[in-house]
Amino acid sequence: MPVPFSEASDAYDAIIIGSGLGGLTTANRLAYCGHKVLLLEYHHKLGGLAAWFKRRGHIFDVSLHGFPYGMVKTCKKYWNREIMNSIVQLKKIVFDNPQFSLETTFDRQDFTSILENRFRIPRQTIEAFFSAVSSMNFYDDQTMTTRELFEQFFPGRTDIHRLLMEPITYANGSTLDDPAITYGIVFSNFMSRGVFTFEGGTDRLIDMMTAELEKNGVTICTRSKVERIVVEKGRVKGVEANGRVIAAKAVVSNSGITNTINNLTDRRAFSEAFLEKAAAIRVNNSSCQVYIGIRKGEQVNDIGDLLFTSSAPEFDSRELLDLHTRSKTFSLYYPKTRPGHDRYTIVASMNSRFEDWQNMDDEQYVGEKELLIERTLDDLTRYLPDIRTKVDWVEAATPRTFNHYTLHTCGTSFGTKFEGLDISRTIFKEIGGLFHVGSVGIIMSGWLGAINYGVIVANDADGYLRSLRG
Ligand SMILES: Cc1cc2nc3c(=O)[nH]c(=O)nc-3n(C[C@H](O)[C@H](O)[C@H](O)COP(=O)(O)OP(=O)(O)OC[C@H]3O[C@@H](n4cnc5c(N)ncnc54)[C@H](O)[C@@H]3O)c2cc1C
Numbered sequence: 214m215p216v217p218f219s220e221a222s223d224a225y226d227a228i229i230i231g232s233g234l235g236g237l238t239t240a241n242r243l244a245y246c247g248h249k250v251l252l253l254e255y256h257h258k259l260g261g262l263a264a265w266f267k268r269r270g271h272i273f274d275v276s277l278h279g280f281p282y283g284m285v286k287t288c289k290k291y292w293n294r295e296i297m298n299s300i301v302q303l304k305k306i307v308f309d310n311p312q313f314s315l316e317t318t319f320d321r322q323d324f325t326s327i328l329e330n331r332f333r334i335p336r337q338t339i340e341a342f343f344s345a346v347s348s349m350n351f352y353d354d355q356t357m358t359t360r361e362l363f364e365q366f367f368p369g370r371t372d373i374h375r376l377l378m379e380p381i382t383y384a385n386g387s388t389l390d391d392p393a394i395t396y397g398i399v400f401s402n403f404m405s406r407g408v409f410t411f412e413g414g415t416d417r418l419i420d421m422m423t424a425e426l427e428k429n430g431v432t433i434c435t436r437s438k439v440e441r442i443v444v445e446k447g448r449v450k451g452v453e454a455n456g457r458v459i460a461a462k463a464v465v466s467n468s469g470i471t472n473t474i475n476n477l478t479d480r481r482a483f484s485e486a487f488l489e490k491a492a493a494i495r496v497n498n499s500s501c502q503v504y505i506g507i508r509k510g511e512q513v514n515d516i517g518d519l520l521f522t523s524s525a526p527e528f529d530s531r532e533l534l535d536l537h538t539r540s541k542t543f544s545l546y547y548p549k550t551r552p553g554h555d556r557y558t559i560v561a562s563m564n565s566r567f568e569d570w571q572n573m574d575d576e577q578y579v580g581e582k583e584l585l586i587e588r589t590l591d592d593l594t595r596y597l598p599d600i601r602t603k604v605d606w607v608e609a610a611t612p613r614t615f616n617h618y619t620l621h622t623c624g625t626s627f628g629t630k631f632e633g634l635d636i637s638r639t640i641f642k643e644i645g646g647l648f649h650v651g652s653v654g655i656i657m658s659g660w661l662g663a664i665n666y667g668v669i670v671a672n673d674a675d676g677y678l679r680s681l682r683g
Pocket residue numbers: 230231232233234235236253254255256259260261262263275276277278279280384437438439440467468469472500502562615618619620625626627628650651652658659660661663
């Protein structure tokens with residue numbers, strides 16, 4: 214359990230700022246390696262964007278829509294077997310748009326069959342495409358865009374581009390103009406076995422992770438906003454939070470990389486060249502969501518676990534971001550998702566731009582949120598005609614909501630574009646003992662990306678702490 218901030222000691226080996234999945238993982242690994250670790254979280258709950266909230270008996274998951282099978286190995290190796298055992302497949306992924314309607318298990322075998330039999334693509338081309346994307350790795354050429362990749366294998370086939378791209382845009386905010394590698398790595402991860410979820414919901418996962426952190430001796434304080442990373446003579450000395458300085462040999466920021474550089478650290482501690490590169494970082498888009506609770510005792514038909522729906526004629530990254538987009542993903546949470554909890558909930562997710570919502574006055578903001586809810590219920594009525602009679606809770610979140618709860622620049626849902634990764638990976642070269650973990654560069658975002666990155670950064674910080682011991 215988190216302890217009051219006043220109970221934290223005056224000095225630690227490592228302080229982790231933020232408890233997103235990246236921060237939690239780094240904290241856990243460092244404590245497991247024997248370091249004295251303090252985890253400080255601004256919000257009153259842990260998890261960051263791996264969030265949930267309760268309303269009138271409903272539990273809504275904010276970002277538990279699906280992750281790749283790789284989570285099984287990652288959780289077994291870096292968390293524990295119990296967490297791993299709760300990872301289950303979402304078997305019914307549905308697409309419905311003016312170009313096609315289909316159901317899939319979202320794995321390579323099923324996609325091969327769909328591309329061959331439905332979209333009439335020769336087997337050889339499909340195999341060549343899969344082999345090209347699965348061989349992409351981090352160090353590859355980053356000049357080819359996803360658009361160019363698709364044109365190379367499926368020229369002019371906007372229907373196939375949509376099938377391949379739409380889910381990935383929802384999964385990490387990437388567009389056709391981002392480097393193909395950001396697409397290839399994430400798409401291949403999903404294609405290995407399909408889409409998975411965490412049985413019992415985000416609250417259960419974060420509870421299990423918290424128990425593991427406690428077992429390893431991490432001190433956890435919530436409602437503790439770090440105001441400043443203390444740097445002296447090119448090295449971190451600790452952090453300032455709630456008006457108190459706590460010393461640390463290493464500081465790992467899970468706050469966004471732009472926040473970390475611009476708001477938490479004295480910018481004079483960085484070199485001009487580094488700041489120039491950091492200024493070029495583009496943050497990813499944000500999201501809107503509509504949370505729909507079904508009245509106790511009511512049921513909804515099985516229309517799929519994930520439903521990618523759009524009435525836009527073709528896939529267009531800009532259309533997906535539009536304030537009034539006609540594209541959204543419905544995540545359906547049936548009672549099986551939370552054994553022992555007999556409620557149905559539905560969450561609609563849309564990609565969104567912070568700037569579209571930022572400058573609205575209060576009246577306009579409330580009005581647009583209501584319109585968003587109405588459009589969402591209208592869209593859902595196409596699949597569940599009597600849904601409006603079954604709903605007893607509905608509310609919306611916007612980029613402003615995400616910004617409010619996570620402090621992320623522009624409420625970004627998926628960190629930064631590709632250039633953020635290099636800055637995140639090199640920040641320790643600028644300031645000894647300062648590390649960053651969290652969604653950057655598209656591939657390090659998402660539940661799996663954030664946890665895996667947490668492990669990488671824990672290794673870096675562990676190496677640094679050991680080097681201090683001589
Ligand atoms: C709407 C939505 C849907 C998503 N759906 C999926 C999905 O289906 N599958 C998937 O894999 N991923 C999904 N994601 C992305 C995924 O949730 C994130 O990539 C991942 O959880 C981010 O983890 P992180 O480590 O980067 O930290 P974050 O979750 O971004 O957390 C950072 C934490 O740092 C804290 N913090 C910031 N500044 C301070 C400070 N100064 N002091 C103290 N604490 C601070 C914040 O409060 C926060 O808790 C979704 C995201 C959104 C927004």
